[in-house]
Amino acid sequence: MTEISKYTTSTSAAASDVSVTxxxxxxxxxxxxxxxxxxxxxxxxxxxxxxxxxxxxxxxxxxxxxxxxxxxxxxxxxxxxxxxxxxxxxxxxxxxxxxxxxxxxxxxxxxxxxxxxxxxxxxxxxxxxxxxxxxxxxxxxxxxxxxxxxxxxxSNQESAWRKQIDSKSMESFHRTGNSNAQGVGRELLDHYKSLSPIERAQYPRSYEVQLQVMAESSSRYSKSPQLDALNFLAQLSKWAKAKEADGFSSEGLCCVKC
Structure with a gap:
């Protein structure tokens, strides 16, 4: 929660309405x-x-x-x-x-x-x-x-991306104990930012903030947040295998608790 708080006053779309011109x-x-x-x-x-x-x-x-x-x-x-x-x-x-x-x-x-x-x-x-x-x-x-x-x-393109990031995240977790290391967190953030506003709006409002935390602090996780990394990995695997008809996940991918 401390990590997230430093982002909540930023102009991130995750912390404010879609108010761009x-x-x-x-x-x-x-x-x-x-x-x-x-x-x-x-x-x-x-x-x-x-x-x-x-x-x-x-x-x-x-x-x-x-x-x-x-x-x-x-x-x-x-x-x-x-x-x-x-x-x-x-x-x-x-x-x-x-x-x-x-x-x-x-x-x-x-x-x-x-x-x-x-x-x-x-x-x-x-x-x-x-x-x-x-x-x-x-x-x-x-x-x-x-x-x-x-x-x-x-949806097919999203599924293909999810599967490759799922594999990369698993490899990172097995190597480092952190599923967001080795550029995974940054790739998740970059992918999210590449989506159109109406696609981003289908994720939790705090999702971008969470991804920023993951991308910027992946090397600073202690033993306790490692458990969150396990939860993240499980959700990512579930997300990658979701049926096409399920569309975009309403749960998002969280390593940091909302």
């Missing part, structure tokens, strides 16, 4: 527009759609506080993979984009086919920032199934 959020999302995937025709359509989604995301994230953003994320996830999605699956499958653009229509159909195991994910390999823009774009041009497919790819 629209300008800074647009700067955050700029990187999401660098390399859309697909053919030239698809890129032209998709790049514009993602650009527009970035503007909407920046406006949303600047307007909503932490709790409101977390609630918006929960609503979106429910609509694209949760019970609301399941109860409206027939309508979701029948949905077509509100455009005559053949590339957009083909992509939407492929997303539906993907969700029925009939085609590859049209967003496979797309950068994580772009996937988040699509998945959480309420009221945008993307169909529900496109958003679900984007969320699925983001």
């Amino acid at each position: 629209t300008v800074s959020l647009k700067a955050f999302y700029t990187q999401a527009l660098d390399s859309p995937a697909g053919t030239t025709a698809t890129v032209s359509t998709l790049a514009q759609q993602i650009s527009d989604a970035a503007s909407r995301a920046a406006a949303r994230d600047a307007k909503l506080g932490w709790n409101e953003l977390a609630s918006a994320a929960q609503t979106s996830v429910d609509r694209i993979v949760g019970s609301t999605y399941q109860s409206n699956q027939a309508r979701n499958d029948a949905e077509v984009p509100g455009t005559d653009d053949p590339a957009a229509r083909a992509r939407a159909k492929q997303a539906t086919d993907f969700l029925h195991n009939k085609a590859a994910n049209p967003f496979a390999g797309m950068p994580r920032e772009q996937l988040a823009l699509i998945a959480y774009d309420e009221g945008g041009p993307f169909t529900v199934n496109e958003r679900a497919a984007a969320w699925s790819e983001a």
Whole structure:
């Protein structure tokens, strides 16, 4: 608790509402527009759609506080993979984009086919920032199934990252007795900071502070916090093996007690 207290007066997003300006959020999302995937025709359509989604995301994230953003994320996830999605699956499958653009229509159909195991994910390999823009774009041009497919790819990428950090953390613990040593704590913090605001809001509000403590004090743990490291390792293993449908962990990964 002493370690955490020194961070609580900082400007960390974990200790305050998401109150950054629209300008800074647009700067955050700029990187999401660098390399859309697909053919030239698809890129032209998709790049514009993602650009527009970035503007909407920046406006949303600047307007909503932490709790409101977390609630918006929960609503979106429910609509694209949760019970609301399941109860409206027939309508979701029948949905077509509100455009005559053949590339957009083909992509939407492929997303539906993907969700029925009939085609590859049209967003496979797309950068994580772009996937988040699509998945959480309420009221945008993307169909529900496109958003679900984007969320699925983001989830797969997250799962792959979790598994490698899980392995690295286990190795660190066996070598040093500290699962956060050898750069693990810093990697966790960097990964968290790389996520979009609406993704970060799905973690505990104090999560970034906890990760800062882990990253900066991993070499100073005494015997008592080593027990917390064991708890952290167990949670990390559970998180890495979570089913895709479970989405982002609501528990987060804690080595330092909240």
